[in-house]
Amino acid sequence: MDGLLSKLRSLDAYPKVNEDFYSRTLSGGIITIASSVVMLLLFVSELRLYLHAVTETTLRVDTSRGEKLRINTLVDIYLCLMPKMQFDVAFPALQCSIISLDAMDISGQEHLDVKHDIFKQRIDAHGNVIATRQDAVGGMKMEKPLQHHGGRLEHNETYCGSCYGAQESDDQCCNSCEDVREAYRKKGWGVSNPDSIDQCKREGFLQSIKDEEGEGCNIYGFIEVNKVAGNFHFAPGKSFQQSNVHVHDLLPFQKDSFNVSHKINKLSFGEYFPGVVNPLDRAYWVQHSSYGMYQYFIKVVPTVYTDINGHIILSNQFSVTEHFRSSESGRIQALPGVFFFYDLSPIKVTFTEQHVSFLHFLTNVCAIVGGVFTVSGIIDSFVYHGQRAIKKKMEIGKFN
Known part of the structure; x- marks a missing residue:
């Protein structure tokens, strides 16, 4: 058992140094505080990225058909x-x-x-x-307009207004100015003078335009x-x-x-x-x-957005x-x-919200701690040895 423990002890990658051999300096304390602050800021930044969703963007050919x-x-x-x-x-x-x-x-x-x-x-x-x-856009409609075959509409009559030649059948009725204009539109005709149409004249078509x-x-x-x-x-x-x-x-x-x-x-x-x-x-x-x-x-670009809860939004950018x-x-x-x-566009853009995995977060935290610790150690070593070299030269009289 003692031999096994001795072999395990020989594998220690972190050999310990007696505290009596430590030399603590003011510059080392300042560098330690600064590196701790940097580590804390980087850790908080990484934690925010981990807690908030990130959006991954991908492009692919749009193969959808018959959509609106x-x-x-x-x-x-x-x-x-x-x-x-x-x-x-x-x-x-x-x-x-x-x-x-x-x-x-x-x-x-x-x-x-x-x-x-x-x-x-x-x-x-x-x-x-x-x-x-x-x-609500337009003028007021008048009572008792002209019937299809002439004469005025009475209360007990069924009104059927003339389409002024644009009717598709003999029994077609145009009871308003809009009906006449629609019938003309289907024929490919233009209404040159609305006042010549009884429905438009009585509804005040031109007057409503002037009023606006x-x-x-x-x-x-x-x-x-x-x-x-x-x-x-x-x-x-x-x-x-x-x-x-x-x-x-x-x-x-x-x-x-x-x-x-x-x-x-x-x-x-x-x-x-x-x-x-x-x-x-x-x-x-x-x-x-x-x-x-x-x-x-x-140029419209089809876009699919999937949030963190899996809800899919089919939309477009342009x-x-x-x-x-x-x-x-x-x-x-x-x-x-x-x-x-x-x-x-034939290309569809896909946005997907997702969380960073915990292992990825843990890896980044370890990289932050180890990286800052290593860099601060290099800086501290450079400052320490620089101070010692300057102090030694001053002792031997090279610096006045």
């Missing part, structure tokens, strides 16, 4: 008279009653004059909300589109297809110019997740020419470039409006 893309929008359109804004924005002819939202993609699917989950707020020159509901002069409009909500390249845009007038070309009917508004100055409070593609940055949030632009089309070209097309020599070269052209 949700676009959340909150776009403000203001007049330059608004004192609360930090910029001047003019919209003399783009009130809530004339703005429409369209969405389309390369698959051929179109959503024209989107109203579902889209809300408009009429805003006066001082920024106060006048009306919020979609059906000097107002701004706030549009917010969300739309869902196919996960393919496409665009959505805000523009005046109803849209329709004419010779396979997407056009907007601007004649009813009798305007010489349209100003599409705008501010984007928020624009995102999908749900919020920690760390997401939407580059168009709080972006604004002011138009100085009579006509113009403002275009945003967006980058954007901007371009403005103006009129030349008084001729309209582009449809006035704000267009967002988006395309999807």
Whole structure:
């Protein structure tokens, strides 16, 4: 047994030195305190990393198919008279009653004059909300309009308004100005003079537009589109297809110019997740020419975020470039409006929250203690031997 213990004693990598041979110095004490403080700070930093989740980022090819893309929008359109804004924005002819939202993609699917989950707020020159509901935009409807075959509607009659040649069948009725405009849109026609349409005249279509002069409009909500390249845009007038070309009917508004100055409070593609940055949030632009089309070209990057509890958030990030097309020599070269052209990246970004393992934490703590102890020992040895060398030279008279 004594021989075994003797062999184990010979393997001791930490030989002990008698305290009588220790030489304690002032510099050693200072270095010890400094190294202890450094060790404590590094330990606290490592402990915080261990207690908080870290995010691991990976890239892979997006192989998902047939998914929907949700676009959340909150776009403000203001007049330059608004004192609360930090910029001047003019919209003399783009009130809530004339703005429409369209969405389309390369698959051929179109959503024209989107109203579902889209809300408009009429805003006066001082920024106060006048009306919020979609059906609150526009004029009052008149009683006793013209019937389809002439004459006035009585209380005991069933009203069927004329579509003015745009009806698809003899029994189709257009009981409001909106019905007539929708029937014209489906035919690919433009409404040149709303006052020539009894429904529009009695509902005060043109008068309602004049009454909204000097107002701004706030549009917010969300739309869902196919996960393919496409665009959505805000523009005046109803849209329709004419010779396979997407056009907007601007004649009813009798305007010489349209100003599409705008501010984007928020624009995102999908749900919020920690760390997401939407580059168009709080972006604004002011138009100085009579006509113009403002275009945003967006590259959408599919993103999956998994938090520490395993909850998965399917969302998107995006980058954007901007371009403005103006009129030349008084001729309209582009449809006035704000267009967002988006395309999807084939690469998917995955963020995963996870905790550092305890063994990794323990390894880092040992590395901190051992590393600081070793470095401080080297510094102390250098200072100690330096002091002894200087003291020895002073004793032999080399330093005066």
